[in-house]
Amino acid sequence: MSLDTPSNEAAGSEAELDEAAVRLSDVLNGIAxxxxxxxxxxxxxxxxxxxxxxGPLMLIFALPNVLPTPPGTSAVLGAPLIFLTLQLALGRDxxxxxxxxxxxxxxxDFAALVGRATPWLARAEGLLRPRFGVLAHPPSEYVVxxxxxxxxxVLVLPIPLGNMLPALAICVFALGILERDGLWILAGIxxxxxxxxxVSGVIWAFVKAGLYLLHSLLM
Known part of the structure; x- marks a missing residue:
């Protein structure tokens, strides 16, 4: 059965599933x-x-930036993150x-990727559970x-070391949102x-270096 044309029976079953019981690893394996x-x-x-x-889409687009990637990767993957996070902030679908x-x-190819990622994702999901719900639901979710x-x-800007840490924070937020785990939301904050x-320190260091160089040239 294609995902584009789900049967009425499957749609009804999906609607009956408890939101917290649907794991991302299960969804990815189902698609694969x-x-x-x-x-x-x-x-x-x-x-x-x-x-x-x-949560899943933020994780998919942010996770590659946690690891060293070719120049320009953060700009390509960061653009969808800007769309998604702005909608989350505005309470939109x-x-x-x-x-x-x-x-x-x-x-x-997708199945092969899911097969490699599922064990790690399953371990992360084992640490996640609904708690401190006030932090993982609106209106706190809008602040996230x-x-x-x-x-x-920040991730899409060409700042040295400006993509790995912000991407890691987004990944933690994404998992917290996905499993409604307020503890992970706190870790993300x-x-x-x-x-x-x-990142601010890196920018300030570059500004100081630029000012010093300018001062040296003018003296």
């Missing part, structure tokens, strides 16, 4: 094992998770431009969206503050 389609696109996850797609939502890879939006903007302090 769907033999009714040849390719898997970003829009597939958006369609399956609906309003819960914020998740949406992505068609040019992003239609990006796809072969299902077999604002913080993530700021981090996403701590990481966000730390990353913004580091």
């Amino acid at each position: 094992n769907d033999e009714g389609r040849e390719r898997v696109g970003v829009g597939d996850l958006l369609g399956v998770m609906k309003e819960r797609a914020f 998740p949406w992505l431009p068609r040019v992003i939502a239609n990006r796809s890879i072969a299902r077999k 969206g604002v913080l993530c939006f700021v981090l996403a903007v 701590a990481l966000a503050i730390g990353s913004l302090v580091v």
